[in-house]
Amino acid sequence: MKHLSKIVLATLLVFGFTSVKAQDANNPWGIGVGVNAVDFFPTGNDSPLGGYFDEYFNSGDHWNVLPALSKISVSRYIGAGLVAELGGTINQIDKYGDRSISDLSYYSVDGSLDYSLRAMLNGGWIDPVIGVGGSYVWIGDGDDEDFENFSQPTLNGKLGLNFWFSDNIALTLESRYKHAFDAEGARHFQHAAGIKFIFGGADTDGDGIYDKDDECPEVAGLPEFNGCPDTDGDGIEDRQDACPNEAGLAEFDGCPDTDGDGIADPDDECPEVAGTAEMNGCPDADGDGVKDSEDDCPDEAGPAENNGCPFEDKDGDGVLDKDDECPEVAGTAANNGCPEPTxxxxxxxxxxxxxxxxxxxxxxxxxxxxxxxxxxxxxxxxxxxxxxxxxxxxxxxxxxxxxxxxxxxxxxxxxxxxxxxxxxxxxxxxxxxxxxxxxxxxxxxxxxxxxxxxxxxxxxxxxxxxxxx
Structure with a gap:
């Protein structure tokens, strides 16, 4: 028992500040393995047995321990803090209270309904458990004539502690009282210590990531994005992608820059043609501050008030060439730059x-x-x-x-x-x-x-x- 206490203390020190989860709807299945000890002493009032709970922790004098893997269990979370467990144990009985006996084989099939008190402790890593259930126990095949072979069901009560030192693994300690109605001498306590592994969480969207770890549990996604999707495959998850259906760049919040002008397509008025930021992504070939799509003279610099064309008047008639229907012959403004009869x-x-x-x-x-x-x-x-x-x-x-x-x-x-x-x-x-x-x-x-x-x-x-x- 001293060694067991040291194990528990070490576990608490190492994992005491770890945020963990227990067996629940997100991890409904559990498998446990460990060792067990059978103790007949604290269950009676006559020698070689003591009174109930008498010398309960006297492992050296009274406990029967098989130094090998001797307990296995399968459990399933039901809901509301309840876990159903089915398991089996084996042991070798050589102590019956204060008396040594010839080696007897011990087999037990156990079922229990356990309730976690962890919620009362604000969901920490310590998980107290109480349970009720039953077992079918076989004890016998020994040479001791004073111990009658035993084979019948028992009614069980259980107290336990789970120490969750990760999301899926716990150190388990438990003690069961197994009450035999027809054979008083076969009543006993069975203690166990082991490791429980939990798994099998819900995966609503079927993406292989359990809902408890899935930040987008209703939509299939990728592990690198905690279960959230990246529809366009650009390495930016949809929740952070301004253009989730078009592959783009991180610098543009997931939007593309088709023309490579440094302006994301949604903000680019000319996404197919490289332009400047001043022109909202449109080109200005002549650099006159008028984008080509609105420039009547895209290859000749001119002011905006002249639609990007230079102020030219080749025939000198006062009508700009852009408005002059007769740019080579002097005319009048009233006649659109064309000459009028004198x-x-x-x-x-x-x-x-x-x-x-x-x-x-x-x-x-x-x-x-x-x-x-x-x-x-x-x-x-x-x-x-x-x-x-x-x-x-x-x-x-x-x-x-x-x-x-x-x-x-x-x-x-x-x-x-x-x-x-x-x-x-x-x-x-x-x-x-x-x-x-x-x-x-x-x-x-x-x-x-x-x-x-x-x-x-x-x-x-x-x-x-x-x-x-």
């Missing part, structure tokens, strides 16, 4: 328009007007961004209604000829004004002739896109 050009058009003749009281253009119309066409063609307005006028002879109708038809005829000969319809408008805008007196033949005319002017109030045919 007063001289408009006068020239009207000199030709005066020679456009119509059949009497008709809108039909006479053949001899062909040369004048071609000249008008050529001038209009030079000013491709200009909208021209064709006006029809008459003298005062005839009714106002008739004159207005005739003037509109003649202006439309000139417009139609020009359209048919290549001037875009959206660059021409026409209107008839009848006798309402005379330029000479209608009292004379000469004045009336001057009033019967076609005039051409610039239509600055209408944009080409809104012009009707």
């Amino acid at each position: 007063v001289e050009v408009v006068n020239e058009l009207n000199e030709y328009s005066k020679t456009v003749l119509f059949d009497l009281n008709k809108a039909t253009i006479r053949p001899e007007s062909e040369e004048a119309l071609e000249s008008i066409h050529d001038i209009m063609h030079e000013y491709s961004n200009t909208i021209f307005h064709i006006e029809g006028h008459t003298d005062s002879q005839g009714s106002d209604e008739y004159n207005l109708k005739l003037s509109k038809e003649r202006a439309a005829s000139v417009r139609e000829w020009l359209v048919n000969n290549g001037i875009p319809a959206n660059r021409l408008t026409s209107e008839g004004y009848g006798e309402s805008q005379p330029i000479a007196s209608n009292s004379t033949s000469k004045g009336r002739q001057e009033n019967r005319r076609v005039e051409i002017s610039l239509d600055k109030d209408k944009e080409m896109k809104n012009t009707n045919n």
Whole structure:
């Protein structure tokens, strides 16, 4: 018993500060091995036996110990602190109380229901156990005529201590009283010491890591991440991976950097093309501070207010080349950088328009007007961004209604000829004004002739896109 006390004390000193767990739902199965001692003395009042618990620890005089592995058990956690245990022991009996006897064989099959008091001690490494159960015991085969062979069941009570010095291993000490009803002399105590190994924890997600050690018990994972998954296999567990479905780098919290520009894809507005942090991962080829996707001139540096293009005006007309529809020819801002007809050009058009003749009281253009119309066409063609307005006028002879109708038809005829000969319809408008805008007196033949005319002017109030045919 002195040696046993030393073993227990050493165990307490070595493992006293270790945080451990006991047999429970996470480690339901246990296997125990050890040695046992049988003591008949403290179970009676007549020699050679003493009174109950008399000389209980007198191992030298009364204990029968087989110096070999003599106890084995299997146990299963049931729940609520209860453990069911089934075991077997063997021994050699040569002491019956104070008397020596011939060697008797001892065999026992034991079952018990044990209850752990560990929870009352705040779950520490010391685990007191109480239990009840029964055994079937065989004692006999010896030559001592004073000891009757014994073979019958016993009712057992158990006290024990488990010292958990790791999550799965405990030093066990126990003492059982085995009460035999039919053979008073066969009542005895059986003490045991050994090692218990527990295993077989729950593994809800089937990843081979018991739930008690699994930080993600509902999702299959990896041992290196304590049971948590790494879906994309990038070495960063999903809980810490900002991109759990895309393999990435630790420096980007598990997200990839496809273009290798040092900016993680989720933060990179151009993840397929290397760029700069200032441009949120997009390139700026000309270094003008305007990213290429928004730079109208990605290979020429220019300010943001000019959409990344340089302020160029090759023809010097005050309209930047980027907005100039005629960048090689000076024009006006009103005409998108293209030239507009001067007063001289408009006068020239009207000199030709005066020679456009119509059949009497008709809108039909006479053949001899062909040369004048071609000249008008050529001038209009030079000013491709200009909208021209064709006006029809008459003298005062005839009714106002008739004159207005005739003037509109003649202006439309000139417009139609020009359209048919290549001037875009959206660059021409026409209107008839009848006798309402005379330029000479209608009292004379000469004045009336001057009033019967076609005039051409610039239509600055209408944009080409809104012009009707």
